Amino acid sequence: MPLIKGGRFVADPWHALSDDEPIPEAPRLIVSYARWLKERDVLALLPAQLGLRLPNDVSAAKLGDDLDRFALIALSFPRFTDGRAYSQARLLRGRLRFTGELRAEGDVLRDQLLFMRRCGFDAFTVSERALFEDWLQAFREFDVFYQPAEDRQISLLRRRLAAARGDFTVA
Amino acid sequence: MYRYDSYDHRFLEERVAQYRDQVRRRLAGLLSEDEFKPLRLMNGLYLQLHAYMLRVAIPYGTLSSRQLRMLAHIARRYDRGFGHFTTRQNIQFHWIKLEETPDILADLATVEMHAIQTSGNSFRNTTADPWAGAAVDEIEDPRPYCEIIRQWSTLHPEFSFLPRKFKIALSGAPSDRAAVRIHDIGLYLRRNEAGEVGFEVLVGGGLGRTPLLAETVRTFLPKRHLLSYLEAILRIYNQYGRRDNLYKSRIKILVQSLGIARLRDEVEAEWAAMDKEELSLPEDAIADMARHFPAMDPTPAPADGDAMRAALAAEPGFARWVEQNVAPHKVPGYAIVNISLKEPGATPGDCTGEQMELVADLADRYGKGEIRVTHEQNLVLPQIRRVDLLALWRSLASARLATANIGLASAIIACPGMDYCSLATARSIPVAQRLALALAPREREIGDLQIKISGCINACGHHHVGHIGLLGVDKNGEEFYQITLGGSADEHAAVGAIIGPAVKSDEIVHSVDTIVDVYLRLRADGERFPETYRRVGAKPFKEALYAAH
Numbered sequence: 001m002p003l004i005k006g007g008r009f010v011a012d013p014w015h016a017l018s019d020d021e022p023i024p025e026a027p028r029l030i031v032s033y034a035r036w037l038k039e040r041d042v043l044a045l046l047p048a049q050l051g052l053r054l055p056n057d058v059s060a061a062k063l064g065d066d067l068d069r070f071a072l073i074a075l076s077f078p079r080f081t082d083g084r085a086y087s088q089a090r091l092l093r094g095r096l097r098f099t100g101e102l103r104a105e106g107d108v109l110r111d112q113l114l115f116m117r118r119c120g121f122d123a124f125t126v127s128e129r130a131l132f133e134d135w136l137q138a139f140r141e142f143d144v145f146y147q148p149a150e151d152r153q154i155s156l157l158r159r160r161l162a163a164a165r166g167d168f169t170v171a
Numbered sequence: 172m173y174r175y176d177s178y179d180h181r182f183l184e185e186r187v188a189q190y191r192d193q194v195r196r197r198l199a200g201l202l203s204e205d206e207f208k209p210l211r212l213m214n215g216l217y218l219q220l221h222a223y224m225l226r227v228a229i230p231y232g233t234l235s236s237r238q239l240r241m242l243a244h245i246a247r248r249y250d251r252g253f254g255h256f257t258t259r260q261n262i263q264f265h266w267i268k269l270e271e272t273p274d275i276l277a278d279l280a281t282v283e284m285h286a287i288q289t290s291g292n293s294f295r296n297t298t299a300d301p302w303a304g305a306a307v308d309e310i311e312d313p314r315p316y317c318e319i320i321r322q323w324s325t326l327h328p329e330f331s332f333l334p335r336k337f338k339i340a341l342s343g344a345p346s347d348r349a350a351v352r353i354h355d356i357g358l359y360l361r362r363n364e365a366g367e368v369g370f371e372v373l374v375g376g377g378l379g380r381t382p383l384l385a386e387t388v389r390t391f392l393p394k395r396h397l398l399s400y401l402e403a404i405l406r407i408y409n410q411y412g413r414r415d416n417l418y419k420s421r422i423k424i425l426v427q428s429l430g431i432a433r434l435r436d437e438v439e440a441e442w443a444a445m446d447k448e449e450l451s452l453p454e455d456a457i458a459d460m461a462r463h464f465p466a467m468d469p470t471p472a473p474a475d476g477d478a479m480r481a482a483l484a485a486e487p488g489f490a491r492w493v494e495q496n497v498a499p500h501k502v503p504g505y506a507i508v509n510i511s512l513k514e515p516g517a518t519p520g521d522c523t524g525e526q527m528e529l530v531a532d533l534a535d536r537y538g539k540g541e542i543r544v545t546h547e548q549n550l551v552l553p554q555i556r557r558v559d560l561l562a563l564w565r566s567l568a569s570a571r572l573a574t575a576n577i578g579l580a581s582a583i584i585a586c587p588g589m590d591y592c593s594l595a596t597a598r599s600i601p602v603a604q605r606l607a608l609a610l611a612p613r614e615r616e617i618g619d620l621q622i623k624i625s626g627c628i629n630a631c632g633h634h635h636v637g638h639i640g641l642l643g644v645d646k647n648g649e650e651f652y653q654i655t656l657g658g659s660a661d662e663h664a665a666v667g668a669i670i671g672p673a674v675k676s677d678e679i680v681h682s683v684d685t686i687v688d689v690y691l692r693l694r695a696d697g698e699r700f701p702e703t704y705r706r707v708g709a710k711p712f713k714e715a716l717y718a719a720h
Contacts, residue, residue: 083332
């Protein structure tokens with residue numbers, strides 16, 4: 001499936017390991033949360049970089065210090081109407097200071113991409129349609145945002161406050 | 172009123188362009204109806220029984236005359252000449268063409284209006300006291316906080332796909348005219364022992380299949396933390412609210428299953444862990460917003476005196492209207508004027524384009540261009556000089572807008588029902604019309620009585636909190652009405668109790684008449700219906716209703 005990262009379509013350098021698949025020699029492996037719980041000791045010793053696929057009903061806070069072992073966390077949208085992963089993403093970026101790749105998977109549609117990026121996602125697994133429709137345009141539809149989120153955009157609240165206080169460093 | 176700055180204008184232009192492209196993709200077949208549905212719902216567009224319905228947001232029920240004229244224009248240009256004011260202080264247009272909706276939104280944007288989040292599983296319009304800024308008993312004007320909430324909740328990236336819709340209400344006065352306790356989050360402005368003003372925060376109210384009243388989660392929240400605390404509640408709800416069953420997805424069910432104490436623990440823990448600084452509201456931020464809603468000049472208007480006394484004596488219709496529809500104002504010489512959209516026999520909440528134009532003109536001439544919409548589906552002119560009341564009444568009467576029934580039996584709240592709505596199981600409008608006509612002749616004797624009708628279990632007509640509530644149900648193709656008694660939506664909020672088996676549609680007038688008879692027979696001096704009901708219980712009503720059959 002196509003992957004959007006950094007505002008363009010890129011090749012996916014990660015291998016997603018299914019739960020019953022033997023561990024291959026690969027530089028980057030994404031494992032499920034269930035497999036991580038079961039085979040943590042083996043997986044932790046691999047030379048590969050690790051990614052974790054976290055279900056949307058498991059809080060990222062549960063990972064504790066293990067979070068540092070992952071260079072990628074994949075969060076899931078089983079249906080695009082199921083918005084739990086937005087909160088997971090904000091928790092990971094804002095409070096747990098996760099700096100690796102945060103990938104949106106599942107029912108990832110064009111009109112949710114900007115919401116996802118604002119919540120801290122920086123990679124998006126999308127359907128083939130994205131290649132011939134104008135999905136990248138979705139990131140550019142707004143440049144005015146009312147509330148603060150994880151994308152470091154200055155919210156209107158802060159922007160106006162700065163203007164009212166005569167602070168022009170906040171453009 | 173809040174006036175847009177260049178950012179707000181740019182945001183709305185971006186939104187209209189985005190929506191126009193979404194409609195283009197839908198019409199070109201690039202989006203399936205399933206994919207388009209949540210997008211159009213985020214813009215207030217429903218597909219109903221006969222046509223598309225567009226619900227336009229009227230933030231916290233506040234309108235300028237210019238905006239009301241635009242609504243009149245939309246009614247005439249894109250609909251059949253009228254609009255329907257809702258129990259959410261919004262307006263709906265019921266005969267809309269999909270391909271024209273981008274143009275409607277562009278027209279609305281010229282007067283700083285939109286249809287964002289008037290449906291869908293996200294924040295809805297914040298409900299507020301329609302007498303804000305004018306009420307005698309107000310602690311503070313709630314509108315600056317409502318606007319702060321509106322902006323924070325607009326296209327919120329984390330909370331646009333909640334388990335279910337989410338409604339917030341805010342009252343600045345101890346008399347609750349915003350039905351605070353039937354909202355997902357209710358906020359009362361309160362003064363604490365130190366004299367500071369903050370919020371009491373309530374969570375978990377709602378009607379529908381499981382009517383519940385919101386419970387207090389925090390007795391006093393300093394103003395500066397309003398948004399961070401709301402965000403903490405929403406984050407708990409977004410993660411733990413049920414998504415497996417549409418009817419159990421509102422936050423009230425989460426409150427019910429966890430209990431308010433555990434929910435409080437969860438919210439407070441989340442709030443403690445949050446970075447509150449980004450969302451904090453320093454005093455100058457609040458003052459900045461409050462400047463959009465300047466306090467009224469406290470200079471009293473001229474006393475109405477002899478001319479008014481003469482007019483009241485000469486015009487009994489005027490006297491009745493003043494008694495029923497005009498409320499005291501915090502500035503002497505001024506009045507709050509309520510305009511009833513409940514003429515007996517008409518559709519509750521409907522208003523023609525011509526009527527909207529007239530109200531806009533009258534607001535300009537007599538009322539500083541301000542209009543409010545109430546959750547009872549009426550309009551309000553919040554600052555009218557008492558010396559202008561007679562002229563105002565005459566103009567209103569010329570357009571059938573001077574019905575003197577605010578708070579009375581014929582001022583029935585009703586949802587659009589099966590005449591429009593694809594969810595409805597019964598026709599609420601004709602029932603409301605028949606009841607209003609039957610009760611109007613003796614409504615002054617009856618006094619304060621709120622009748623609320625919903626055409627289905629989703630309870631848009633708020634029947635659970637009517638003094639007398641009627642719920643339309645379908646029994647093998649025949650319409651029946653379930654009757655609840657003793658509900659109330661004010662500061663003594665209560666959910667009504669079902670009195671007995673549902674009655675047939677053609678018996679409903681007789682049944683309500685019977686209930687009213689019992690009330691008139693048993694009420695003590697000055698007692699309103701809910702008080703009598705609480706005192707005497709269901710039994711006498713039940714006996715009168717069902718013994719005859």
